[in-house]
Amino acid sequence: MQTRPVTFVLMFVFCVTAQVAAQEPTGAALFEAQCAMCHTPPGVERAPTLEVMGERSPEAIVAALTDGVMALQALSLSNAQRQAVAEFITGRSVSADATVTSAGLCQSTPVLVDPLGGPHWSGWGVGGENLRFQTAESAGLDFNQVPNLTLKWAFGFPQSTSAWAQPAVAGGRLFVGSQNGDIYALDARTGCGHWTYSALTGVRTAISVGPRGDGHALYFGDVGANVYAIDAETGAELWSRNVERHPGARITGAPTLHEGRLYVPVSSLEEALAGNPGYGCCTFRGSVVVLDAATGEQIWKSFTIPEEPSPRGTGPDGTT
Incomplete structure (x- = not known):
């Protein structure tokens, strides 16, 4: 007798979830509404095309939409929608465990000794005067x-x-x-x-x-x-x-x-x-x-x- 209400609740939750998922815009639809104007021809000259953005990882696209260069344009999107856009652009799924490759690491790291004691360039203009000049x-x-x-x-x-x-x-x-x-x-x-x-x-x-x-x-x-x-x-x-x-x-x-x-x-x-x-x-x-x-x-x-x-x-x- 006690299993029927539980089963009913589970079925009800499943149906509601399925209905919400069906109503959620796809990544393609979101891209068309939010991004296509600038990122598809004729678009904006400095904006990368869909093909160029597709070379990036989906995690990088999510980062750009969340707090990166495209965050302003994506303010109205939920986290799930940003992920959907990223997966549409790249054709790949967002990974929760994205890691940075260890390829190209130095075999040894010597102690950093007085980095400003020899030839160097620091900041934009290499000095408080911002001259961008060195002897x-x-x-x-x-x-x-x-x-x-x-x-x-x-x-x-x-x-x-x-x-x-x-x-x-x-x-x-x-x-x-x-x-x-x-x-x-x-x-x-x-x-x-x-x-x-x-x-x-x-x-x-x-x-x-x-x-x-x-x-x-x-x-x-x-x-x-x-x-x-x-x-x-x-x-x-x-x-x-x-x-x-x-x-x-x-x-x-x-x-x-x-x-x-x-x-x-x-x-x-x-x-x-x-x-x-x-x-x-x-x-x-x-x-x-x-x-x-x-x-x-x-x-x-x-x-x-x-x-x-x-x-x-x-x-x-x-x-x-």
């Missing part, structure tokens, strides 16, 4: 050698279709961020990998190298407006902090280290959000955030637009 002594290279330069090695970023970040070179290592959020420490002579650190989302800032205690740290930001400090020798995270909660906020300018403080410029892609008639534009103010380089604690924040946003009217659909 021959500082660079370990003079203009007479430039015509003789040839390709020594090449590195392909896994699960990526674009490379944005400017590398930093220090202590015989090359530090560079990637579209999918991985930071790589490569041997400058051979290109083999010493370690990899995974940020929350894509990294397109240059990396700044600076002293910290008895060692050195790498400072950078991601397109989710998060700032990081990691150990230059091991890649271990020292601290991370979100500096702006606006949905369009991102960090593309290199953090600058000066006298124990980290100066971080914060920008946005709110103009993309404004393309949605239901979005109440414009609320992003732009800012520079100053953090304690040792702890990541915020010291001060200065907005480009001092005035706080306030309603100025309503659009045709009632959006404030």
Whole structure:
């Protein structure tokens, strides 16, 4: 007698689940509604085509839709819908246990000794003045050698279709961020990998190298407006902090280290959000955030637009 209600409930749940699944848009339908305008011909010139995106892993597509370069366009999608879009684009299932390959790792990792003591390039402009200039002594290279330069090695970023970040070179290592959020420490002579650190989302800032205690740290930001400090020798995270909660906020300018403080410029892609008639534009103010380089604690924040946003009217659909 007691088995009938249980059986009925199980059958009822199964039927409801099946009905919901039948009503859920397919990945193809979601792509057509949300993505096709830019990613299929004639599309947008800079937007990769469906075929190009299909070369990426489904996990990388999900990351781009969740907190990466396409997060703004995918705000209305649920996690399941983002996964469905990723699986449609790539033709492969999303794996819960995606791992980074160990191929190309260095056989040994020597101690990182005074990375700023010899030829190096740190940050965007290699100095507080942002001159993007070095003497021959500082660079370990003079203009007479430039015509003789040839390709020594090449590195392909896994699960990526674009490379944005400017590398930093220090202590015989090359530090560079990637579209999918991985930071790589490569041997400058051979290109083999010493370690990899995974940020929350894509990294397109240059990396700044600076002293910290008895060692050195790498400072950078991601397109989710998060700032990081990691150990230059091991890649271990020292601290991370979100500096702006606006949905369009991102960090593309290199953090600058000066006298124990980290100066971080914060920008946005709110103009993309404004393309949605239901979005109440414009609320992003732009800012520079100053953090304690040792702890990541915020010291001060200065907005480009001092005035706080306030309603100025309503659009045709009632959006404030």
